Amino acid sequence: MSSSLQLQPGLRERKKASQRESILQAGLDLFRKHGYEATTVDDIARAANISQPTFYKYFPAKDALLRDFVLTASTQALEALVAMPGSVELRLRQFFRGLGTYMTAERKLWYAIATSNAYNPVRDPEVLHDPAAATRTLERLIAQGHKSGELTRTLSAVRLASALEGLMLRTCLEWGANFPKPHNLSTALDQTLTFYMRAARA
Numbered sequence: 001m002s003s004s005l006q007l008q009p010g011l012r013e014r015k016k017a018s019q020r021e022s023i024l025q026a027g028l029d030l031f032r033k034h035g036y037e038a039t040t041v042d043d044i045a046r047a048a049n050i051s052q053p054t055f056y057k058y059f060p061a062k063d064a065l066l067r068d069f070v071l072t073a074s075t076q077a078l079e080a081l082v083a084m085p086g087s088v089e090l091r092l093r094q095f096f097r098g099l100g101t102y103m104t105a106e107r108k109l110w111y112a113i114a115t116s117n118a119y120n121p122v123r124d125p126e127v128l129h130d131p132a133a134a135t136r137t138l139e140r141l142i143a144q145g146h147k148s149g150e151l152t153r154t155l156s157a158v159r160l161a162s163a164l165e166g167l168m169l170r171t172c173l174e175w176g177a178n179f180p181k182p183h184n185l186s187t188a189l190d191q192t193l194t195f196y197m198r199a200a201r202a
Helices: 003-034 041-047 052-058 063-072 075-083 088-105 107-116 134-148 157-176 185-200
Strands: none
Touching: 003 041, 003 052, 003 063, 003 107, 041 052, 063 107, 075 088, 075 134, 088 107, 088 134, 088 157, 088 185, 107 157, 134 157, 157 185
């Protein structure tokens, strides 16, 4: 078998991944500009220079773009933190500061996520198990805290990560709803982490 034929499956998968990413980014850009409700699958297909059938080869519906985004948006930042030295708490504070800044800049997109029901573990339990989810990276970071003795072993890394994500989600929802009044998200996330660490320390 020639080397070109051996490389073909890998090239094909890279092209598919590139096409999928192109569709995702086209959709997210339209959600930012026009809002989730005003954007159609046809709009996304045109922006990505593909046909509607091609869109459906990669995503079952437009809300799947938001689901994909919310699952993996934090992965790269968390991967960098896993590789960094220092305490888990300091690395989490760095992550939360970046998250607060990012979400504030992307408020329209995150509003679309909240109102579209795209990320709903009750409707779609598989989002909790998805191996590509940023949650898996957060679990690895928490596990480092177990290993170093920084975090309690009373709960597994999975449970500690779930608890932190739950607090983080509630904090972001309250910010998005301006509850109890308009406030700074980064400050609120920092307060949330302080509260979490009181219970999570070894």
